[in-house]
Amino acid sequence: MSGLAVSNLSYSYGAKQALGDVSFEVARGDFCALLGPNGAGKTTLFALLTRLFLPRAGHIEIAGMDLAKEPRKALGRMGVIFQQPTLDLDLTVRRNLSYYAALHGISGRDAARRIDAALDRLDMRERAWEKARNLNGGHRRRMEIARALIHRPAVLLLDEPTVGLDVATRMSITAYVHKLCRDEGITALWATHLVDEIMPEDALIVLHRGDIVAKGRVSDVVAEKTLGERFAALTGSGAETAQ
């Protein structure tokens, strides 16, 4: 069973086509990088995957659940880290986590146990009663990732999760999500325009102007060039590395 399967997906805003006939599959436990310059259609793809929009054509399957036919089951198998921060900064770390758990119908002792586990993952038990505002950018992002894992999803969608973070934090968060895929069999789709977040064994999809211009294992797609050079050649844009 694949973690995430998309077939013949297309979407347009009026006359402007944002995605044209996109198909790909991410195997269970794979870290798949969705690489594309700004405006490639990454955010549109995420909006379709999270059912903020419904596609006019095409088919999405999340951990074997059809998103169109069984939207609630499919959403329940999915954890999402949005590009925009979604923490309530004036509420405590713990309250933020319990709010999320409740949105997934988890309450009481079960919720408390899962929240403790999430805090341990972050090594943040002692900061549970602090306001989210007091956390730095890296900790906030880590917290959003730990939060997205509370309902034990099979698929994790991350939309440019490292925007605005320093290099060291970016690298450690990237490594952390790779580890989640490896150790816990979670399927991750990681949108980015930064090639240095991608490892040679990752799956790769290069999106450009709404179309997939390359897909496969990073090592296969790249061949003997560097990923940065290959990306630039595919999209005709200067690839970005650490900022």
Next chain:
Amino acid sequence: MNAWLTAMSAIIWREALRFVTQRERFIAALVRPLVWLVVFAAGFRAALGLSIIPPYQTYITYEVYIVPGLCGMVQLFNGMQSSLSLVYDREMGSMRLLLTSPLPRWWLLFSKLVAGATISILQVYSFLGIAALTGILLPWEGYLLVLPALILSGLMLGALGLFLSSTIDRLENFAGIMNFVIFPMFFLSTALYPLWKMGESSPLLRDICAVNPFTQAVEVIRFALYGQVNFEALGWTVLAFAIFFAGAVRGYDPSRGFIRGKAGAGGG
């Protein structure tokens, strides 16, 4: 606890905690009707004679007349403020977080409404409490009986805000709503003058007031405060709630792409 109720109570808690942490909002919500009550009513008392109309059984002062309208105003502003925060939430992403919950979307939106109505009821009771301290007392049972009326009016005005928020794609456009929705709704209603008084100056204005859903909500509150039920107003308020809520659910329907313009403008 059932997953649906778990989510609803969490949404209410979040709203309540956010409200408590925003002290300015609470104070503004209280000061606004009190200014009307103290300043406006004092000036108008002399100018307006009120005859005895239901639900009143005796002559009342103008301050007493406008109390239900001000309760409605508190809820109207709260409804608009909640929807303002929804537009903000949508830009910030927490609305997306809410909408990716595996519960039905209409239930999530309804929970949002219940949360907003709860906050507005806290505000109304605080207002009634301060009004009582200034000597404006209502029948004691009215304070209890008004609760179901406030739930209904709070839901209806919240649904209006939710519906409007689904039609607005940017925070800046919200000022227009203030001018074209809140003020006309408030002034063209029975909050400040009874219908017959409006009719003396213009039958057209009176008719506009009569069909204004805010008028109906205010009348439901007014009658409830005196232990009576205005079935006509109740029916119209329920109908208005149903229409606004249906509009909001439609507005947030994913097949209609409620943030259609935004994703295109987003990072990519």
